[in-house]
Amino acid sequence: MISVAVVDAETPGNIGTIARSMKNFGLSELLLVDPPELDPDGEAYGFAGQAREDILPEAREVTFDYLVENYHTVACTATTNEDASNHVRYPAKTPAELADSLTGVNSDTCVVFGRERVGLTNDELARLDELCSIPASADYPVLNLGQAATIVLYELRSVTVERDQHPDELHARADERAVEGLHGEFETFLETIGHPAEKQAKTQRMFRRLLGRAHPTGRETRTLRGLFRRARQRIDRATAESDPGDET
Known part of the structure; x- marks a missing residue:
């Protein structure tokens, strides 16, 4: 199963957007680390579409330690420029490459998104198992949190939507x-x-x-x-x- 975690989000609307994208592409478990207040009458639920009925109200608040201890974690970061000398932010897969690597792997995986302005810290990245970065124009490589999550989850649709059709082909990853x-x-x-x-x-x-x-x-x-x-x-x-x- 693939879950989604959002760490220390500032804007409730981004959480709602991510929940909606999860609904679009076949994911259901949303984990929140240090989230803002999610008012049922506020923008999070307003942006969530049909995810306001299940994914958003069933989201669980957890710690960062909980993610590390219970999931194969994939950190989503801003473009890394593939600098092999930076071992904290290298190597990074594209979302499409991530989908390919997870196809046929039976594991509890969590895709982790960071803060709107600064993303995940180097200390947080060092504790996670894989990196995923969206290739973007060098002139303006920074994406909105909700946009970035939608791109990544769209590419994962081949895993999240189609996995149940081929249960015998799954590779059992260690817990x-x-x-x-x-x-x-x-x-x-x-x-x-x-x-x-x-x-x-x-x-x-x-x-x-x-x-x-x-x-x-x-x-x-x-x-x-x-x-x-x-x-x-x-x-x-x-x-x-x-x-x-x-x-x-």
Whole structure:
């Protein structure tokens, strides 16, 4: 299932527009992090169209931590200019590429949109699994939040509208608890091998992006955790054997 999250929106009307686009393209779960007040007589419901009947009133307020812990997350950002030296904002898929990568993958995925003026912060982006950016004119690459969400959700229609027609073709991605456990094992592995402390955060982000694109299965996730754990145990034993400690 694909859900949509909006983080710290300022304008209720944008939330209503996003809810309407969700209704258009076959999505139903809307998650709100630090939302403004949504007055049933206000612009959010006025912009929502038929989504005012179900998607908007059933929207859930959650924390950012909840998104990270429970979903395969896709951060939607402004154009990134594909700068490979910026590991926080690279690599980014186009919405069409994102749809292709999610086709046939059975996972709880959440597409995350940020604030109207500044989007998602670098700290927030570093915690999410994938990036999606809309290619736009270099002369004016900034899109309205509601417009950006509509473009992304339109491209995802092949997944959200057609997925139920081909249930046997789904690829079962590992659940988020297992994937986060793998990230924790990798973090410990980096510490064990003495990876430079100043490079550990960047390396962990790169590994998160890699897994985000790969959609590992439960078996693959367990295997990788086991490999990192056994490697760590061998290193610990070799270290202990080479340094037997003080003799009495």
